[in-house]
Amino acid sequence: MTKVRFSLNGEVAEVEVEPRELLLDTLRDRLAMTGAHAGCEQGSCGACTVLVDGCGVRSCLMFTVQVGGSEVRTIEGVGSPGSLHPIQQALSTHHGLQCGFCTPGMVLTALELFETDPHPSRDRIEEWMSGNLCRCTGYVNIVKALEAVAGTAEEQL
Amino acid sequence: MKPPRFDYVAAGSVGEATEALASAEDSRVLAGGQSLVPLMNLRLARPSLLVDVNHLGALSGFESHNGTLRFGAMCRHRFLETDPDVRQKAPIFAEVAELIGHVGIRNRGTLGGSLAHADPVAELPALLVALEGRVIVASTGSERAIPAAELFAGPFTTGLEPDELLTTVEVPAHRDGDGGAFSEFVRRHGDFATAGVAVILHRDGFGACEQVRVAGCGLGPTPMDLSAAGDFLRGESSLTDGAAEELGRRVAAAADPPGDVHGSKDYRRELAAVLAADAVRRAWARAGSAGGA
Ligand SMILES: Cc1cc2nc3c(=O)[nH]c(=O)nc-3n(C[C@H](O)[C@H](O)[C@H](O)COP(=O)(O)OP(=O)(O)OC[C@H]3O[C@@H](n4cnc5c(N)ncnc54)[C@H](O)[C@@H]3O)c2cc1C
Ligand code: FES
Ligand code: FES
Numbered sequence: 001m002t003k004v005r006f007s008l009n010g011e012v013a014e015v016e017v018e019p020r021e022l023l024l025d026t027l028r029d030r031l032a033m034t035g036a037h038a039g040c041e042q043g044s045c046g047a048c049t050v051l052v053d054g055c056g057v058r059s060c061l062m063f064t065v066q067v068g069g070s071e072v073r074t075i076e077g078v079g080s081p082g083s084l085h086p087i088q089q090a091l092s093t094h095h096g097l098q099c100g101f102c103t104p105g106m107v108l109t110a111l112e113l114f115e116t117d118p119h120p121s122r123d124r125i126e127e128w129m130s131g132n133l134c135r136c137t138g139y140v141n142i143v144k145a146l147e148a149v150a151g152t153a154e155e156q157l
Numbered sequence: 158m159k160p161p162r163f164d165y166v167a168a169g170s171v172g173e174a175t176e177a178l179a180s181a182e183d184s185r186v187l188a189g190g191q192s193l194v195p196l197m198n199l200r201l202a203r204p205s206l207l208v209d210v211n212h213l214g215a216l217s218g219f220e221s222h223n224g225t226l227r228f229g230a231m232c233r234h235r236f237l238e239t240d241p242d243v244r245q246k247a248p249i250f251a252e253v254a255e256l257i258g259h260v261g262i263r264n265r266g267t268l269g270g271s272l273a274h275a276d277p278v279a280e281l282p283a284l285l286v287a288l289e290g291r292v293i294v295a296s297t298g299s300e301r302a303i304p305a306a307e308l309f310a311g312p313f314t315t316g317l318e319p320d321e322l323l324t325t326v327e328v329p330a331h332r333d334g335d336g337g338a339f340s341e342f343v344r345r346h347g348d349f350a351t352a353g354v355a356v357i358l359h360r361d362g363f364g365a366c367e368q369v370r371v372a373g374c375g376l377g378p379t380p381m382d383l384s385a386a387g388d389f390l391r392g393e394s395s396l397t398d399g400a401a402e403e404l405g406r407r408v409a410a411a412a413d414p415p416g417d418v419h420g421s422k423d424y425r426r427e428l429a430a431v432l433a434a435d436a437v438r439r440a441w442a443r444a445g446s447a448g449g450a
Binding site for chain 1: 167191258259264267
């Protein structure tokens with residue numbers, strides 16, 4: 001067992017894990033961050049996306065022992081039920097989600113996009129989001145929501 | 158718990174990494190994890206020891222030195238795609254890195270990992286073959302270079318020994334008159350390519366073609382060197398549509414593509430022809446302009 005300390009949504013998290021424990025499982029089973037969703041668990045779907053030191057990564061493809069000293073951000077650290085983040089608000093307004101399974105990964109992936117480029121074009125949005133699968137919406141409303149955020153990003157972010 | 162049990166070492170130096178690799182049977186390097194960890198989650202790979210090289214800052218640099226471009230093995234795809242220095246001095250690497258998977262994959266996946274993994278449909282191995290590059294690999298106390306032509310032994314199989322760490326990737330620096338392009342076909346954006354073709358060529362000061370290098374992915378068990386298909390272009394100072402299509406036909410004839418659920422052999426051959434013609438047109442135009450690729 002290895003002790004691992006990292007920052008989780010701005011607070012210190014400390015766990016003792018076997019090397020083989022995936023970050024996704026640690027987040028869900030030990031730290032109650034169940035917003036990181038387990039979809040394919042082989043890198044294909046993006047539902048498990050979290051930010052590690054600001055970069056969107058598949059938490060099903062990282063071992064927890066690898067994030068010692070890093071800053072991890074999950075959907076629980078973005079907005080709150082009473083005060084949604086602009087990306088979350090836009091997805092809600094534009095019906096960018098139905099079952100919501102893909103949504104945490106979508107929001108975190110989009111967050112990295114807007115931090116890199118506050119006014120992405122539609123093409124850029126589509127390219128950037130292509131690694132996150134959604135089985136419900138058909139994507140059109142997700143792209144619309146993010147275009148809305150892109151248009152007003154300066155005031156909102 | 159998905160992956161089988163393993164021991165884990167986070168290497169602090171190349172020496173520590175190679176010692177750890179030599180210390181156990183079935184040890185494996187953990188780079189970006191974007192190919193290895195899915196295999197472990199599926200229990201198709203069961204290493205006894207993982208040697209994590211993500212903290213080796215010395216392996217993530219890029220430099221141009223005496224006519225050679227040197228990339229650290231841990232250069233992530235996203236770095237190749239966005240770094241201004243790489244985009245200027247090695248634009249073909251940026252063009253190819255953008256084709257790999259999705260941003261979340263590119264944030265982690267590495268150049269060295271892609272070469273060591275040797276997926277026959279991966280882009281970077283084909284690019285290395287087209288550029289006649291080589292890799293430097295280290296083991297305890299020694300180092301050797303493996304030219305691209307000898308690196309890829311078969312699907313997912315390289316000339317690396319189990320205790321060797323790929324540290325550096327070298328390709329010739331861009332000269333005036335060089336131009337390159339990579340064309341591929343994918344069913345859905347970000348997927349592995351059904352087929353892809355890299356063309357790298359050199360035109361002399363008068364615009365005549367001096368050298369043509371061609372390599373493909375998804376067109377054989379390894380990233381195939383198909384350069385012989387381009388020999389007929391040497392000495393030509395313009396590229397007609399007919400010549401671009403002729404190159405396509407020759408590449409298709411030389412390729413040895415697999416037939417599978419993603420496309421039959423014949424389908425991939427036809428793709429190879431179209432992709433080669435497209436790549437040679439773009440490479441030709443770039444070789445004739447100042448910036449090149
Ligand atoms: C959804 C998805 C889509 C993808 N799409 C594409 C695509 O379109 N094109 C493409 O080319 N790839 C694609 N990939 C794979 C990706 O490019 C990987 O990053 C790459 O193939 C492996 O690099 P890595 O750094 O992640 O290596 P790892 O997964 O860490 O390692 C892969 C193998 O190489 C060995 N290895 C790694 N580094 C070294 C080293 N320095 N020395 C010795 N051995 C080493 C490891 O031991 C392991 O056996 C995709 C992956 C996913 C999950
Ligand atoms: S659960 Fe990680 S990518 Fe699907
Ligand atoms: S809303 Fe159901 S998967 Fe996207």
